[in-house]
Amino acid sequence: MKDKKNFNNFLLLWATQTLSRLGSSLTPFALILWAYGETGSALSTALLTVSSYVPYILLSLPVGTLTDRMNKKRLMLLSDTAAALCTFTILLIWLSGNLELWHIYLVNCITGTAQAFQQPASEVAITLVTPEDKYQKAGSLNALAYSVINMASPLIATALYSAGGLSLVIAADLLTFTVAFLSLLLFVRIPEPGSIKGKDSHILMDLKEALGFFRINAGILQVILFLAAINFIASIYNAALPAMILSLEDESVLAAVQSAAGIAMIAGSAIATMMPSPKSRVRVIISSLFIAMSTENFMLAFFKSPVMWCIGAFLGWLFIPVMNTNLDALMRSQIPPLMQGRVYSARNMLQFFTIPLGYLAGGFLVDSVFEPFMAGSSSIILRNLFGTGKGSGSAFLFSVIGVMGVLTCVIFSRLKAMRQLER
Numbered sequence: 001m002k003d004k005k006n007f008n009n010f011l012l013l014w015a016t017q018t019l020s021r022l023g024s025s026l027t028p029f030a031l032i033l034w035a036y037g038e039t040g041s042a043l044s045t046a047l048l049t050v051s052s053y054v055p056y057i058l059l060s061l062p063v064g065t066l067t068d069r070m071n072k073k074r075l076m077l078l079s080d081t082a083a084a085l086c087t088f089t090i091l092l093i094w095l096s097g098n099l100e101l102w103h104i105y106l107v108n109c110i111t112g113t114a115q116a117f118q119q120p121a122s123e124v125a126i127t128l129v130t131p132e133d134k135y136q137k138a139g140s141l142n143a144l145a146y147s148v149i150n151m152a153s154p155l156i157a158t159a160l161y162s163a164g165g166l167s168l169v170i171a172a173d174l175l176t177f178t179v180a181f182l183s184l185l186l187f188v189r190i191p192e193p194g195s196i197k198g199k200d201s202h203i204l205m206d207l208k209e210a211l212g213f214f215r216i217n218a219g220i221l222q223v224i225l226f227l228a229a230i231n232f233i234a235s236i237y238n239a240a241l242p243a244m245i246l247s248l249e250d251e252s253v254l255a256a257v258q259s260a261a262g263i264a265m266i267a268g269s270a271i272a273t274m275m276p277s278p279k280s281r282v283r284v285i286i287s288s289l290f291i292a293m294s295t296e297n298f299m300l301a302f303f304k305s306p307v308m309w310c311i312g313a314f315l316g317w318l319f320i321p322v323m324n325t326n327l328d329a330l331m332r333s334q335i336p337p338l339m340q341g342r343v344y345s346a347r348n349m350l351q352f353f354t355i356p357l358g359y360l361a362g363g364f365l366v367d368s369v370f371e372p373f374m375a376g377s378s379s380i381i382l383r384n385l386f387g388t389g390k391g392s393g394s395a396f397l398f399s400v401i402g403v404m405g406v407l408t409c410v411i412f413s414r415l416k417a418m419r420q421l422e423r
Helices: 007-039 042-069 072-096 101-129 132-186 203-216 218-248 251-274 281-293 296-302 306-317 320-334 337-352 354-376 380-386 392-412
Strands: none
Touching: 007 042, 007 072, 007 101, 007 132, 007 218, 042 101, 042 218, 042 337, 042 354, 072 101, 072 132, 101 337, 132 251, 132 320, 203 218, 203 337, 218 251, 218 281, 218 296, 218 320, 218 337, 218 354, 218 392, 251 306, 251 320, 281 306, 281 320, 281 392, 296 306, 296 380, 296 392, 320 337, 337 354, 354 380, 354 392, 380 392
16 A cells, blocks of 8 residues: 655654743753852752653553554643643743742652653654654654754743843743644644554553563664663763853853764764665664764863863764654554554663663763762872862763673674674
């Protein structure tokens, strides 16, 4: 049967959801600037992410089964609305002059719950509106969107925060939400794949089937566990980066480093778009992450120049879109569409549960281990390598996670089922 999916429908969904995600990324960045300015603690800023990820992970499995049963468009509209209401709540508390960290943690928990519904619904919607021969192109466009957001959001958020505080940042967030919501409601058509089960089906059976998919497909499971390990290391990096840079420089330098990563990802997206389908997507995924782990972490550790930090960010993030594009195509081709809601949610639980653990570990290690250790260290070698004063402990930590990342890539590259997945 000829595929009647219209790629223009995907492009409309992609463009408007990208705009919405750009707006949604402004508020978390501005809240990090506000929280670190209030507390000076890496752990307090790390908890901003932890509070949104914990409900997302806990709900991933049951929500995935519901996603396969429910209307994807309606689910996206409802979850996006819930997240926008949470953002609006933060704005009202900020305007009252009573904003505290616990307010943000609580609202982030609710936002994470909404995201648990939105993310798998969005993943399945993309599959439903994309012709199969366009999967790699769709993946490269998604990588491009992610790259643009990573480049632009720190600069835009910093500029808006400096000009008008949190209120101006949140106003921009809500404006982009409105555009994307109306576009999805009125113009985007998302077909439904039909009933996935008979009358005797229930959620527990769906959960068992999703987990059973990974038992049968050991190679896919190993890829997910590999990414879970990388996510743990990357989350330590994400927790330590604002603490190190903001203790040595101002927020404009942090924005510049993160924007350098975004520029690299735009270049990487161009590479991903132009490259042909590789013989082994798994090999491309591992190689891309090996380059990422072996460059930026060590440049952050051993250099004290913002220019070198930006170069490190560029090198570290250049091939991430290539990795994401091949991972996206690999998953969409290996997982049947009628199971994608359940399997993607199970994947999200396994792949992302390490993120809050990494943020907690990163915040704790910076505040309570590496910074105090370097403050009390008399080692000339360590002082020459990582400097002195606040920020030197974070630099030391970056060298450790660089080694961890390289070893992780080497170890998983030797796993047989993952290497032979595409055979």
